[in-house]
Amino acid sequence: MVERRPWLDFLAHAILLLGVAIVAFPLYVTFVASTQTAQEVASAPMSLIPGPHFIDNYRQVLFGGVGGNNGAPPVARMMFVSLVMALSIAIGKIAISLLSAFAVVYFRFPFRMFFFWMIFVTLMLPVEVRIAPTYKVVADLGMLNSYAGLTLPLIASATATFLFRQFFLTVPDELIEAARIDGAGPLRFFKDILLPLSKTSMAALFVIQFIYGWNQYLWPLLITTQEDMYPVVIGIKRMISGGDSVTEWNLTMATAMLAMVPPVLVVILMQRWFVKGLVDTEK
Amino acid sequence: MEKRVVFSHKTLPYLLLAPQLIITVVFFFLPAGQALWQSMRLEDAFGLSSEFVGLENFQALFRQSSYLESFKVTAVFSVLVAGIGLSVSLVLAVMANRVLRGASLYKTMLIWPYAVAPAVVGVLWLFLFSPSVGIIAVALRDIGIYWNPRLDGNQAMILVLIASIWKQVSYNFLFFLAGLQSIPRSLIEAAAIDGASPARRFWTIVFPLLSPTAFFLLVVNVIYAFFDTFAVIDTTTQGGPGTSTAILVFKVYSDGFRGLDLGSSAAQSVILMFIVVCLTAIQFRYIDRKVQY
Numbered sequence: 001m002v003e004r005r006p007w008l009d010f011l012a013h014a015i016l017l018l019g020v021a022i023v024a025f026p027l028y029v030t031f032v033a034s035t036q037t038a039q040e041v042a043s044a045p046m047s048l049i050p051g052p053h054f055i056d057n058y059r060q061v062l063f064g065g066v067g068g069n070n071g072a073p074p075v076a077r078m079m080f081v082s083l084v085m086a087l088s089i090a091i092g093k094i095a096i097s098l099l100s101a102f103a104v105v106y107f108r109f110p111f112r113m114f115f116f117w118m119i120f121v122t123l124m125l126p127v128e129v130r131i132a133p134t135y136k137v138v139a140d141l142g143m144l145n146s147y148a149g150l151t152l153p154l155i156a157s158a159t160a161t162f163l164f165r166q167f168f169l170t171v172p173d174e175l176i177e178a179a180r181i182d183g184a185g186p187l188r189f190f191k192d193i194l195l196p197l198s199k200t201s202m203a204a205l206f207v208i209q210f211i212y213g214w215n216q217y218l219w220p221l222l223i224t225t226q227e228d229m230y231p232v233v234i235g236i237k238r239m240i241s242g243g244d245s246v247t248e249w250n251l252t253m254a255t256a257m258l259a260m261v262p263p264v265l266v267v268i269l270m271q272r273w274f275v276k277g278l279v280d281t282e283k
Numbered sequence: 284m285e286k287r288v289v290f291s292h293k294t295l296p297y298l299l300l301a302p303q304l305i306i307t308v309v310f311f312f313l314p315a316g317q318a319l320w321q322s323m324r325l326e327d328a329f330g331l332s333s334e335f336v337g338l339e340n341f342q343a344l345f346r347q348s349s350y351l352e353s354f355k356v357t358a359v360f361s362v363l364v365a366g367i368g369l370s371v372s373l374v375l376a377v378m379a380n381r382v383l384r385g386a387s388l389y390k391t392m393l394i395w396p397y398a399v400a401p402a403v404v405g406v407l408w409l410f411l412f413s414p415s416v417g418i419i420a421v422a423l424r425d426i427g428i429y430w431n432p433r434l435d436g437n438q439a440m441i442l443v444l445i446a447s448i449w450k451q452v453s454y455n456f457l458f459f460l461a462g463l464q465s466i467p468r469s470l471i472e473a474a475a476i477d478g479a480s481p482a483r484r485f486w487t488i489v490f491p492l493l494s495p496t497a498f499f500l501l502v503v504n505v506i507y508a509f510f511d512t513f514a515v516i517d518t519t520t521q522g523g524p525g526t527s528t529a530i531l532v533f534k535v536y537s538d539g540f541r542g543l544d545l546g547s548s549a550a551q552s553v554i555l556m557f558i559v560v561c562l563t564a565i566q567f568r569y570i571d572r573k574v575q576y
Contacts, residue, residue: 008481012378013385019375020392023449026407029418033410048418096303103299106289115300122311124563128510128532129556132539132548133314133321153310161303173288186290215400217514222540233402237518240406249410256403263398268391275394275457 027260034058034254053250061254075255078232081147082214083262085231088151089213090206097160098198102190104161105168106176116165119158127153127219135222145226154212154219160205167201168194203273211263232259315556321549333546340550349526350534350551357530360444361508368448368504369497372455377485379456380463390460396453401511405518408446432520436527439520443528446519447512455500462496463489502566506559531555 029048036051062076104116127134134153143149171194179189220231230238236259239252267274322340326333344350379389396404411419414431423430432439466489474484513532516522522529522537529537532555539548 005481009381012381015374015378016382016389016393019371019378019452020389023393023396023453026411026449029411030407096306099299100303103296105286107292107296108289109293109296112296115304118312119303119307122307124560125311125315125556126506126510126559128513128535129552129559130311130314130318131536132545132552133317134310136317137310137314152306156306156310158307169286173286176286176288180288180290186292186295189290211398215402215514217400217402217517218536221517233400233514236406237402240409240518249413249416252406253410256406259403260399263400264395267395267398271391271394275461 030253030256033250034257036250038248038250040250057250057254058258061251061258073227073230073235075232075235075258077228078230078235079258079262081150081229082231082233082259084147085150085216085220086210086213086262088147089154089216090209092151092155093157093160093209094202094205096155097158097164098195098202100161101164101168102186102194105165106186106189119161122156122158123162126157131218131222138223144223145229149223150216150220150229150231151213154216160209163201163205164198167198171197200273200276203270204276207266207270207274210266214263318549318552318556321545322553323546323550325546336546340546341554344547344550344554349529352526353529353531353534356440356526356528357509360440360447360512360528360530361505363444364447364451364508364512365501365504367444368451368455369500371448372452373459373493373497375452375456376459376463377489379460390457393456394453396450397457399450401447401450401514402518404446404450405515408442408449409519412442433524436524439524439528442519443512443516446515447508450515451504451507455504458496458500459493462493466492499566502562506562509555509559 032048032050034057035054036047036057037053040047040051061074063074100119104112138144138149138153141149143152175193176189179193184192214231215233216231217233217237220234221237224230224234232255236252236255239255240247323335323337324333325336325340375393379386379393382389399407409417411417412430412432414420414433420430430438432442470488470492471484474488479487509530510532512530513536516528516530516533517536520528522533531551535548535551535555538544538551542548
């Protein structure tokens, strides 16, 4: 800080290391559990050294599926479903929000503010609050157990539109004046000037929405009944639905590790944009 | 707040808005309207007919002790999640702000839980605390605490709390750190020159300047505790034992999809909608005053 206080610095590092340890502990235990056999895990307490079964467990989980009747399909399939879902939600949301924000900011037309508020209101109600009727709508449209049903209702929220609107408002007017002088129409302006400027916002939003899409639980739980449409987070829950069979913790933990990899990778690799995006979205 | 220079096209903006509007109407307004509609009807067991009953569903709800219990559980849960989560992350952020070397490494190591799905968080902590094989559970048994969240309501609540807070600390930490870094150093230095100790400086200068961030995080944490923790609860305790971890949103799910009592579930949804709208309105009203374009 301002003066040199060595013991406070030491305390700071100590607390931070403790925090990191607490945060990392479950991850470490999970990793260790995923490398042992089921018996080794069940013999409490489990040893804290990684075991030798890394390849076996992961291969079985990825391609073989787990457990008898309340098991789950091969994790590779579920990871694929999750990936498609997360990418569709992220890209879909960004795409329609760019268009809507562009329309609201750069044009004047009747009902403009009315439409804007309509979209804005969706910020207030997360999907958990309207599960039953949304389920009915999706079922009526025949979209159960489909990628469309998994993703469309989740694109209906306005976070991205709001962010892009705020960003567009900060773009200098000189740019659009110059574009008009050069004879460019709105779509040209959008493609050649606005989009390149929005790259950082798009990257930040992509991270947040990808994670949001990948981690969706309640909604896929409701509308998927076929096992091969389960995202990976639902599959994990199915593996521990105790009942008659004993949970094979080692395989479940291997699945958990796999389920964590893509979003954590996205966060760590795109950390800069992610932090900027989170902090700026709310200001 | 408005652009001076705009395009003059008349139909193009409607086309641009159309995708989002269509999706919003079909998947948001229609269901929300239906929830309101259904909350005032009573369906028979097979869903073949329903009759309009006005506010009876709501009245019945408030007479139900399990619903009031759920309110209490949700309130306790969200207060604890927000309170403990904010305190812990504030401490971490203050420490991270002090440290010059390794700050970005600490940051990376502390924010990755944000990426973990709440469902996976639930499974992780369920494993650690599993009465038979969990490492922590066994350690607790060794020191004499009989740990079984399937039987003890308070322990179930503790399990769910730890899992939810563990995940949310990273989000709070990020925001607090950003807030701390935006406080001008000159203020701190002036206080130091005047002889204020670090503790004094924190409470009289840093903390008040952080209060907008803290308030914003408070609302976000409460909304998180209300909704996003559904996955944590469904994977760990399924609202049990009894109703000791049945938060409101979980009850909406179990009454609607397991109990098939659609009217009551819809009424609960409407009440939840009302609560969220209030919370978000407060948040936006408060934040909006501080925003400049």
